[in-house]
Amino acid sequence: MDFFNLVMKSAGSIVVLFVLTKMLGKKQIGQLNLFDYVIGISIGNVVAEMSINKEVYFWDGVITMAIYTIIAIIITYVTTKSIMLRRWIGGTPVTVIENGKILQEGLRKVKFDINDLLEEARINGYFELSEIEYAIMEANGRLSFLPKSKFKPLTPNDMKLKPAYKGLTANVVLDGVIMKKNLKYIKKDKTWLVERLKKMGYENIENLLLVTCNTNEQLTVYEKNIKEEKPGCLE
Numbered sequence: 253m254d255f256f257n258l259v260m261k262s263a264g265s266i267v268v269l270f271v272l273t274k275m276l277g278k279k280q281i282g283q284l285n286l287f288d289y290v291i292g293i294s295i296g297n298v299v300a301e302m303s304i305n306k307e308v309y310f311w312d313g314v315i316t317m318a319i320y321t322i323i324a325i326i327i328t329y330v331t332t333k334s335i336m337l338r339r340w341i342g343g344t345p346v347t348v349i350e351n352g353k354i355l356q357e358g359l360r361k362v363k364f365d366i367n368d369l370l371e372e373a374r375i376n377g378y379f380e381l382s383e384i385e386y387a388i389m390e391a392n393g394r395l396s397f398l399p400k401s402k403f404k405p406l407t408p409n410d411m412k413l414k415p416a417y418k419g420l421t422a423n424v425v426l427d428g429v430i431m432k433k434n435l436k437y438i439k440k441d442k443t444w445l446v447e448r449l450k451k452m453g454y455e456n457i458e459n460l461l462l463v464t465c466n467t468n469e470q471l472t473v474y475e476k477n478i479k480e481e482k483p484g485c486l487e
Contacts, residue, residue: 262303268314287341291324349387352400362389373397418467425463428476438465449473 295317302313331338348358348369359369370381372395378384386398408415422434430442446457448471454460462474 264310265299265302265313268317287327288324291320295320343391345391346389347386348389348395349381349384349397352382352385354381358389364389369395421464421466423462424465424471425457425460427462428458428460430457440465 298313298316298320301308302310327341331341346358346361348355348362348364350358354366354369359365369387373379373381373384373387376395376397378397378399383399383403384397385400388396390396422431422438424431424434424438424440424445430445432442435441435445445463449455449457449460449463452471452473454473454475459476460473461476464472466472
C-alpha cells in the first residue's frame with residue numbers, strides 16, 4: 253500500500269507541477285531570472301516532499317504549489333506595470349566589456365572573474381577578447397556579445413545583394429503521419445501532397461520519417477531507417 257501511495261503521489265505531483273508550469277508560461281523555462289529561479293526551486297522542493305514524506309498530505313502540497321504559482325503570476329503582472337519593481341526583482345543588464353575594454357566593476361557586480369569571462373566568450377565563439385566591442389550580462393544571467401565591426405560576419409546587405417525571400421519550412425509529414433493543419437497553413441491539401449510524393453517515387457507515406465515543404469513548394473523527404481537524406485526536390 254505504501255508503494256502504491258508513493259506512485260500515486262509522485263504521479264499526481266508531476267501532473268500538478270506541469271499544469272502550474274503551463275500557467276507560469278514559457279518564460280519560466282527559457283528565461284529564468286533570480287525570482288523565477290527561487291520560485292522554481294521552492295516548487296521543486298515541495299514536489300519532492302510530497303512524494304517521499306509520508307507526513308505531507310497531497311492536497312497540502314498542491315495548495316502550497318498553487319500559492320507559489322499565484323505569487324509568481326502576481327509578481328510577473330506587477331513587474332510589467334512598474335519599471336522600478338521590474339529592475340529590483342528581475343535585475344538589470346550589466347556591461348562587462350565596453351568599447352573593447354574590460355570593466356572590472358562590471359565583473360565585480362555579476363560575481364565574475366576573468367576566467368569566467370573568457371569561458372563565456374569561448375562558448376559564444378570568441379577565442380580572442382580583442383574581437384569583442386561590447387559584452388553585457390543580461391538579467392537572466394546570459395552574456396550577450398557585440399563583435400567589433402571588422403570581425404562581424406559579412407551579410408548580403410554589406411555586399412548590396414538581394415537574396416530571395418525564404419520563409420518558414422512546414423513539416424507536412426511527421427513519423428508517417430500527414431500533418432493536415434500544416435498543409436492547410438501553406439494552402440495545400442492531402443491530395444496535392446500524395447500526388448507530389450508519388451511523382452518523387454514515394455508510394456507509402458508510412459515509410460517516411462519527415463517531409464518538409466518550403467516557400468517554393470519544394471519537398472524534402474527523409475525516409476525511416478535511412479541515415480542519409482534521399483534527394484527529393486521537385487521543381
